[in-house]
Amino acid sequence: MTREPAEPLRLDYLIRAGTIHSMTGKTYRSVGLRGAEIAAASAEPDGLDDLTGHSTAVVDASDLTLLPAFADSHEHLIEASRNTLLVPVDTARSVAEFTGLVADAARDATPGKWILTSIAWHESNLAENRVPTLAELDAAAPDHPVLARRGGHFAVVNSAALRAAGVSADTPDPPGGKIGRLADGSRDGTLEGGAVYQVAAFAPGPSRAELAAALGTTSAAYGALGVGTIREAMTTLDDLAAYTDAWEQGLLQVRVRLMMRVPSEPELSTDQALALIRGLGARSGFGDDWLRIWGLKLVMDGGVEGAALKDPYANDPGNSGHLNWEPAAMTQVCAEAVRRGWRIGTHAVGDRALRTLLDVYEAVVEQTGPVPPWTLVIEHGMVSDAAQRDRAVRDGFGVTVQYPVLWNMGSEMLRTWGPERTRRVTPLDQWLAAGADLAAGTDIVQPFNPMTNVWGMVTRGTKSAGIQGPGHAISIGTALELYTMGTAALNHEQDRLGSITPGNLADLVAYPLDPLTAAPDGLAELTPAFTIVGGRATHDPDKRLAR
Numbered sequence: 001m002t003r004e005p006a007e008p009l010r011l012d013y014l015i016r017a018g019t020i021h022s023m024t025g026k027t028y029r030s031v032g033l034r035g036a037e038i039a040a041a042s043a044e045p046d047g048l049d050d051l052t053g054h055s056t057a058v059v060d061a062s063d064l065t066l067l068p069a070f071a072d073s074h075e076h077l078i079e080a081s082r083n084t085l086l087v088p089v090d091t092a093r094s095v096a097e098f099t100g101l102v103a104d105a106a107r108d109a110t111p112g113k114w115i116l117t118s119i120a121w122h123e124s125n126l127a128e129n130r131v132p133t134l135a136e137l138d139a140a141a142p143d144h145p146v147l148a149r150r151g152g153h154f155a156v157v158n159s160a161a162l163r164a165a166g167v168s169a170d171t172p173d174p175p176g177g178k179i180g181r182l183a184d185g186s187r188d189g190t191l192e193g194g195a196v197y198q199v200a201a202f203a204p205g206p207s208r209a210e211l212a213a214a215l216g217t218t219s220a221a222y223g224a225l226g227v228g229t230i231r232e233a234m235t236t237l238d239d240l241a242a243y244t245d246a247w248e249q250g251l252l253q254v255r256v257r258l259m260m261r262v263p264s265e266p267e268l269s270t271d272q273a274l275a276l277i278r279g280l281g282a283r284s285g286f287g288d289d290w291l292r293i294w295g296l297k298l299v300m301d302g303g304v305e306g307a308a309l310k311d312p313y314a315n316d317p318g319n320s321g322h323l324n325w326e327p328a329a330m331t332q333v334c335a336e337a338v339r340r341g342w343r344i345g346t347h348a349v350g351d352r353a354l355r356t357l358l359d360v361y362e363a364v365v366e367q368t369g370p371v372p373p374w375t376l377v378i379e380h381g382m383v384s385d386a387a388q389r390d391r392a393v394r395d396g397f398g399v400t401v402q403y404p405v406l407w408n409m410g411s412e413m414l415r416t417w418g419p420e421r422t423r424r425v426t427p428l429d430q431w432l433a434a435g436a437d438l439a440a441g442t443d444i445v446q447p448f449n450p451m452t453n454v455w456g457m458v459t460r461g462t463k464s465a466g467i468q469g470p471g472h473a474i475s476i477g478t479a480l481e482l483y484t485m486g487t488a489a490l491n492h493e494q495d496r497l498g499s500i501t502p503g504n505l506a507d508l509v510a511y512p513l514d515p516l517t518a519a520p521d522g523l524a525e526l527t528p529a530f531t532i533v534g535g536r537a538t539h540d541p542d543k544r545l546a547r
């Protein structure tokens with residue numbers, strides 16, 4: 001903090017609270033904000049009174065507990081924003097409702113126009129607990145290509161979409177992907193991994209202006225849940241343009257740290273991937289406090305359906321998932337990126353993917369020499385063994401962890417991975433015991449209450465699969481730390497964000513109870529009284545911060 005000694009500091013806000021957890025071990029009773037920063041903090045409610053002036057708003061929040069705003073280490077804000085512009089099949093509770101929404105959209109669209117759905121749906125929310133069939137989608141929209149992506153690695157489509165993408169009955173599976181087929185060999189409308197991208201390449205998305213506006217409204221919904229920063233886990237060059245528009249127009253209500261997508265074969269050859277990185281020009285760290293480039297994003301395997309596992313799938317003994325990258329090619333791409341000042345986060349869900357990723361990252365460091373912490377990052381590492389965890393720690397590769405994926409897809413994991421592997425998904429206790437650098441996030445592709453995530457990390461409770469692996473639970477304090485300080489370290493911003501410390505950016509969230517002393521079940525649906533990002537209220541329904 002720098003200021004002219006001659007000019008006394010006058011706070012914009014003085015907030016007196018019941019408790020202020022700094023997350024550095026210190027507890028305060030009052031905090032002063034000036035401009036975008038925290039100017040001062042005191043253990044006494046009246047300890048900052050000398051810093052007030054006629055323009056200071058004094059906020060009595062003695063009934064509230066303040067924490068640093070949450071920083072989500074891995075979320076897809078751009079997809080969540082895009083979803084608001086798409087057919088909202090995530091609201092359907094039956095296959096008939098799902099196909100009804102598709103039929104409505106098709107009726108309103110010019111013939112031949114693609115019907116694109118939200119990717120936030122899941123069949124476990126449908127009464128039939130299955131995905132819509134090709135025939136059902138054909139009946140709903142005979143004249144429009146329909147692409148219903150679910151998450152990042154799976155989709156269902158109709159016949160018109162397959163036709164539009166040139167996928168015929170005898171089109172082979174693309175590398176790293178699968179075109180679903182019925183017993184008689186005809187296509188069933190499901191696409192996995194590379195097959196999703198093969199078809200999606202033909203489907204035009206929303207315009208850049210629509211997307212920028214949606215980033216504004218959707219980021220506000222995250223802010224209303226206490227989120228101050230999102231690390232955006234997959235950005236294309238088009239997405240970057242929309243983000244830049246939203247930033248320039250002041251629409252973003254959360255800070256965003258971008259990961260630029262580097263596709264693998266067959267989408268990009270190794271030479272093309274290298275050319276993409278060389279052509280990006282910027283590098284990790286470029287940007288300002290609101291919008292900054294974190295690094296690159298690579299994807300090693302699939303999600304719950306396509307994760308590369310050491311042992312076969314519980315429901316498919318012939319399948320153990322797929323790897324998208326050939327290790328030597330990936331090593332070459334990553335080493336070039338590190339030399340150019342890039343950080344890299346790689347999606348690796350299964351234990352076979354994680355082992356291969358560790359091989360690649362170790363080979364990269366052998367070429368480039370040692371790298372700072374949080375340069376080569378493991379995204380997810382959901383299924384791991386002790387040897388892999390020890391390797392990641394020894395090599396200094398941090399891990400972003402997303403408990404809400406187990407919360408959301410627990411029943412899917414039980415079916416595909418089996419109960420033993422599901423119980424040990426994302427074992428935060430074991431990662432921490434091994435000494436790992438962890439940063440908590442969601443990967444849920446819609447505004448998700450961070451306190452529900454905290455509740456999950458401390459109880460191992462899920463949406464519809466009961467409690468999974470309760471021994472892997474961690475304490476509330478640790479969960480909050482991974483979700484604030486942990487992500488700040490991941491973003492190389494621990495001197496600016498992640499704690500309530502004078503000189504840091506003023507990103508705060510207030511709750512009507514103290515989460516650190518609350519019973520865990522009181523957290524599951526706890527929502528904030530207000531959220532402040534950069535000294536500005538992004539959520540203040542009761543006008544507690546009104547000036």
Ligand SMILES: [Zn+2]
Pocket residue numbers: 074075076233443
């Ligand atoms: Zn993700």
